[in-house]
Amino acid sequence: MSHEKLTMAQALNRALRDAMAEDSTVLVLGEDVGPLGGVFRVTDGLTAEFGEDRCFDTPLAEAGIMGMAVGLAMNGMRPVVEMQFDAFAYPAFEQVVSHVAKMRNRTRGAVSLPMVIRVPYAGGIGGVEHHCDSSEAYYAHTPGLHVVAPATPADAYGLLRSAIASADPVVFLEPKKLYWAKDEVDLAEAVPPIGRAVVRREGTDATLIAYGPSVPVALEAAAVASQEGRSLQVVDVRSIVPFDDETVCTAVRSTGRAVVVAEASGFASVASEIVARVTERCFHSLAAPVRRVTGFDIPFPPPKLEHLQLPGVDRVLDAVDDLQWDES
Amino acid sequence: MLIDPDGSVATQDAWQLPDHDTLLAAYAALVTGRRLNDQCYALVRQGRLAVYPSSHGQEACQVAAAQVLGEGDWMFPTYRDTVASVTRGLDPVEVLTLLKGDWHCGYDPTKHLVAPQATPLATQLPHAVGVAHAARLKGEATVVMALCGDGATSEGDFHEALNFAAVFRAPVVFFIQNNQYAISVPLSRQSVAPSLAHKGVGYGVPGERVDGNDAAALLAVLRAAVSRARAGEGPQLVEAHTYRMQAHTNADDATRYREEDEVAAWVARDPLTRLEIFLRAEGVLTDEIAERLTKDAERVAQHTRDGLNLDVRPNHEDLFQHIYAEPTPQLREQQALVADELTRELTVTGAPA
Numbered sequence: 001m002s003h004e005k006l007t008m009a010q011a012l013n014r015a016l017r018d019a020m021a022e023d024s025t026v027l028v029l030g031e032d033v034g035p036l037g038g039v040f041r042v043t044d045g046l047t048a049e050f051g052e053d054r055c056f057d058t059p060l061a062e063a064g065i066m067g068m069a070v071g072l073a074m075n076g077m078r079p080v081v082e083m084q085f086d087a088f089a090y091p092a093f094e095q096v097v098s099h100v101a102k103m104r105n106r107t108r109g110a111v112s113l114p115m116v117i118r119v120p121y122a123g124g125i126g127g128v129e130h131h132c133d134s135s136e137a138y139y140a141h142t143p144g145l146h147v148v149a150p151a152t153p154a155d156a157y158g159l160l161r162s163a164i165a166s167a168d169p170v171v172f173l174e175p176k177k178l179y180w181a182k183d184e185v186d187l188a189e190a191v192p193p194i195g196r197a198v199v200r201r202e203g204t205d206a207t208l209i210a211y212g213p214s215v216p217v218a219l220e221a222a223a224v225a226s227q228e229g230r231s232l233q234v235v236d237v238r239s240i241v242p243f244d245d246e247t248v249c250t251a252v253r254s255t256g257r258a259v260v261v262a263e264a265s266g267f268a269s270v271a272s273e274i275v276a277r278v279t280e281r282c283f284h285s286l287a288a289p290v291r292r293v294t295g296f297d298i299p300f301p302p303p304k305l306e307h308l309q310l311p312g313v314d315r316v317l318d319a320v321d322d323l324q325w326d327e328s
Numbered sequence: 329m330l331i332d333p334d335g336s337v338a339t340q341d342a343w344q345l346p347d348h349d350t351l352l353a354a355y356a357a358l359v360t361g362r363r364l365n366d367q368c369y370a371l372v373r374q375g376r377l378a379v380y381p382s383s384h385g386q387e388a389c390q391v392a393a394a395q396v397l398g399e400g401d402w403m404f405p406t407y408r409d410t411v412a413s414v415t416r417g418l419d420p421v422e423v424l425t426l427l428k429g430d431w432h433c434g435y436d437p438t439k440h441l442v443a444p445q446a447t448p449l450a451t452q453l454p455h456a457v458g459v460a461h462a463a464r465l466k467g468e469a470t471v472v473m474a475l476c477g478d479g480a481t482s483e484g485d486f487h488e489a490l491n492f493a494a495v496f497r498a499p500v501v502f503f504i505q506n507n508q509y510a511i512s513v514p515l516s517r518q519s520v521a522p523s524l525a526h527k528g529v530g531y532g533v534p535g536e537r538v539d540g541n542d543a544a545a546l547l548a549v550l551r552a553a554v555s556r557a558r559a560g561e562g563p564q565l566v567e568a569h570t571y572r573m574q575a576h577t578n579a580d581d582a583t584r585y586r587e588e589d590e591v592a593a594w595v596a597r598d599p600l601t602r603l604e605i606f607l608r609a610e611g612v613l614t615d616e617i618a619e620r621l622t623k624d625a626e627r628v629a630q631h632t633r634d635g636l637n638l639d640v641r642p643n644h645e646d647l648f649q650h651i652y653a654e655p656t657p658q659l660r661e662q663q664a665l666v667a668d669e670l671t672r673e674l675t676v677t678g679a680p681a
Contacts, residue, residue, distance in 0.1 A: 027465075053465055059495055064454050064488030071458020074443070075402075076466065079458075091484075098448050099455065106432040106444050109650040143651055167653035195656070242656035 002188035009179040011153035012042045012118075014187065015160035016080065020050050026164060027072060028055040030065055030082030030118075039084060040120055040179050066092035066117070070099050073113040078164060080116040086173075087130040087300075089119055093138070100169045101144030116163045117171045121149065122213045122263050123310055124177030126303040132176070133300055134264035136212075139171040140240050140273070146194055147240040149173040149212030153183045155238060158191040166194060175213035197244035199251060203233030206257035206320055209248060209274055211237035214261040214311060221261075221316040232320065240270055245277060252278050253285040257323040259293060261311050266294035288324035330544040333597045335605025343548040348612045354391050354543045355603050355613065356621050361387040361411035362600055363625035364420060367632050368410070368427075372578045376636040378429045381408040385541070385573030388599035389505045391415050392546035393473055396554050402472040404443040404456045408505075409475050413442050420628065421635030430640050450480040453489035453502065460498035460557075471557045472500045473550075479510025481527055482518050490531045490565065499557035501550065502533075502565045505540060507572035512585040528565035540570030541599040544606075571597075644670060 006014065020026045028043055034057040037044030046055035058065050062083060069079040083089035096117065104112045123132035139147045146168055150156040156174070163170035192198070200215065201222050208218040215236045222232035235251045237244070252258045258278055262271040275290045293311040301309050329338045330345050337345060346354075365387070368380040383390050386408075394415035397403060405413050413423045417440050425434020426445055433444035443459075446452035456474035463470035480486050481504060493500045504524050508515050521527060525535030538549045546568060553564040571594040575582040582591075607613035648655055648663040655663065 059488070059491050061484075061488040061491070063485055064457075064492045067451065067454020067485060067489065068458040068461065068492055071455035071460070072462045073458070074437075074455060075459040075462035077462045094448065094451060095454070095485075098451060102432075103444075104652070105650045107437055107650075108431060108433070108646060110433075110436040110438060111444075112653065146652070242652075242658065245657065 003184055003186050005182055006153045006157075006185045007180050007182050008150070008153045008156045008174070009040055009042050011157040011185050012160055012174065013044055013046075015157045015164070016043065016046060017049065018187075019161060019164040020046065020054060023078065025076060026054075026078045026080065028080045028082070029058050029069065031058065031060055031084045033057060033082050038082060040176070042118070042174070043082065062089060062092040063095050066095035066100065069115050070095060070103070070113060073115045074103075074111055078114045080118060080164060082118045084120070085127075085131045086119050086121045086135050087133040089135065096139070096145070096171075097142050101142045104168065105144060112167050113169050114167050115169050116160070117169065119171060119173050120176050120179075121173040122175050122177070123300060123306050124175075124213055126306070127176070128303065129300075132306070134262070134295065136173055136240055137264060137269050140270050144169070145241060146170040147173065148194055148238060149175065149240060150238065151175065151178065151210075151212055151215035151236050153181065154185045154189070155192060157185050157187065158189065159194065159238065161191045162194050170194065173212055177213050178216070181216075192238070195239045195242040195244060197235055197237045197239065197247040199233065199247070200236045201232070201234040203231040203255065205231045205255060206259065206323055207233045207235060207251045207255045208259050208261055208316065208320075209235045209237060209252075209278075210261040211240060213263055217311055217313060217316060218261050221313045221320070224313055225317060225320065230320065237274070243274075243277065245281060248274070249278060249281045252282045252290075256285050256287040258286075259291045259316060259319045259323070261293045261316055263295050263310055265297045266292050267297045269294060291319040291322060293319045329539040329542050330548060331542050331602050331606050333541075333602050335602045335609060337606070343545065346544055346547045348607075348610065350395075350547060351544060351603065351607060352612055352617075354388075354395060354547060355600075355607055356624065357391040357395065357415045358387050358543060358600050358603065359621045360625040360628050361390055361415065363629050364411055364414060364632060367629040368424065369574070369578070371633070371636055377424060377427045379577045379579060380427055381577045382574045383408050383411050385594060385598070386505055386507055386570045387411055388543040388546055388603075389503070389540045389568045389570055392543055392550050393475060393503055396547060396550040397471065397473055400441070400468065400470050401554070402441045402443065402456070402459050402470060404452045404472065404474045405445050406449075406452070406475055406477065406480075407445050407447045408477065409445065412475065413445065414628070416440055416442055418442055419635075420632045424632070424636060428636055430642055431646065450476055450483035450485040450489070453480075453485055454492060456500050457489050457493045457496065457498045460493070460500045461496050464499065469558055470499065471554050472498075473554070474500055474502050476502070476504055477510065478504060478506040478508065478515050478518055478524060479513065480504075481524050487527075487531075490528060490533050490563070493563035494531045494533050497560065497562040499560070500563040501553040501557055502563060503550065504565070504567045505570055506567050507570050509572055509576070509586070511576040511580060514585075523567060525565055525567040533563050533565050535565040535567065537567050537569060540568030541597045541602070543599055543603050
């Protein structure tokens with residue numbers, strides 16, 4: 001009975017519900033998370049089930065929400081805050097950078113902040129301006145935060161349970177375009193620890209490294225490539241911070257070629273960091289420079305142009321074609 | 329105002345003068361606080377503190393904010409609230425760790441329920457609301473004293489914190505020490521509101537103004553706000569009208585933005601003098617007691633000097649230990665790199681790194 005077919009939104013909702021049932025200090029707060037159940041329905045039914053002391057709407061002010069969550073965590077709670085959209089989270093940025101990320105360090109471990117910041121994340125849903133940013137680099141660049149991005153309903157459930165159980169603050173990036181993607185979820189399965197990547201598809205010719213919304217793109221590219229006679233391995237990073245160098249580098253060494261796929265603008269990005277890490281560690285195993293397929297260095301485009309910004313299967317396969325096959 | 333600058337009692341129907349014991353305890357803390365401020369000022373010149381934002385002239389606010397709190401109450405201080413934190417029971421040497429530069433927060437906030445001193449402005453105020461709300465959810469009668477200055481009332485977090493506290497009826501006392509300056513910028517450039525206490529109006533938070541150099545009035549007003557919050561009647565905003573007698577820090581030159589006679593006018597309103605005159609007139613403060621209080625204050629100053637003159641060898645492992653509960657593999661690598669560098673340095677110089 002523990003196997004269920006769930007959308008990612010339902011899996012997240014289940015994770016919140018199960019965590020709240022197990023631990024009365026787990027609280028959910030944010031904008032429209034109460035009776036409405038969140039604009040993506042991730043908190044659906046939680047206020048009805050646990051009462052409005054446990055899942056509650058706040059005034060519409062993200063810095064206030066984040067700052068209040070810091071105080072709640074300082075005084076024994078495990079708050080899970082929802083930032084309604086990635087690009088609406090910026091008013092809370094100072095709280096995240098100066099306090100959420102630093103409290104343990106400032107106090108030499110005397111005060112920790114076990115809190116989760118849920119962020120509906122990235123593009124692909126035709127959202128209008130300020131609804132589709134890929135903001136992971138801002139968070140990943142801030143020491144003290146864990147940053148994760150699930151790509152499957154099962155990981156959404158497991159990683160959110162791990163995030164809520166974590167003693168440290170976790171920025172939880174939920175790919176909006178995958179909210180309605182359905183898959184089997186084994187709720188009884190051991191939850192994946194934060195910090196471990198996973199090989200989603202085995203392959204021998206090159207490795208595609210992706211996370212969050214780019215994982216299905218990489219898998220589709222690998223499927224197409226196999227019809228063209230090329231065997232692509234796909235690694236799902238899952239945890240941007242801490243980064244799993246071991247799994248990623250083992251994978252790249254096994255193929256000798258790699259392409260990193262991510263929606264965020266490429267300049268000074270997480271994708272760039274992955275390229276640097278892989279190159280530093282796997283140089284002698286590489287047959288070609290590691291390529292990036294990322295969003296362009298432009299503000300997120302309007303809905304009718306976003307298909308040009310998002311890494312697609314063709315662009316990924318073009319990058320794979322560029323991996324100096326003739327010279328090897 | 330309950331006690332005039334000349335030490336005589338000002339008639340007030342609404343507020344009762346605190347009893348003699350309370351006022352003497354406040355006076356004792358004022359003497360210690362003034363001595364500590366002066367000691368820290370000297371320690372900066374001696375190079376033992378990197379910087380010290382003094383509350384000289386604001387000691388009545390500092391002392392009252394701490395003394396109206398009960399054991400289970402929290403305080404959220406700023407960088408200028410060293411005296412308030414010490415009055416609350418913290419070791420001055422631990423409080424001054426931040427300004428000495430050995431670490432950031434030098435004390436365990438959970439021990440005395442004093443949050444780390446905040447250096448960004450107003451960001452600690454929403455935390456105060458969260459701590460207060462968590463206490464209510466747990467059924468605890470905690471009140472949170474959240475301190476800020478006049479400059480901080482321009483920050484968004486100040487307004488969001490007031491609003492959140494009001495909406496959640498959180499037991500928070502927001503206490504503004506309006507010392508007239510944010511570094512060099514005068515109050516007139518922060519706000520044209522009739523007073524900073526008025527800023528509660530838009531959020532449904534009652535505001536109160538009080539003479540910030542009158543310890544008696546501060547104790548009365550803050551104690552009432554704390555009682556009200558504890559009774560579940562929600563947050564309150566208190567604005568104390570006071571003055572920063574010294575520059576923002578030792579690195580600041582106050583003569584560039586204010587006149588000497590403005591400062592001189594406030595000398596006449598010194599918070600210590602008026603309480604001393606009053607307590608002597610009442611026969612509560614005798615020469616003998618005054619001498620004892622001076623000695624007590626000197627002991628605190630001596631302890632502070634001794635602590636700060638001690639060269640603590642900073643532990644390089646601290647750099648990596650407290651980022652996460654468990655260091656990431658990357659942090660372990662970086663920690664090993666620093667350890668290796670220091671070992672090699674030791675080999676080359678023969679001196680402990």
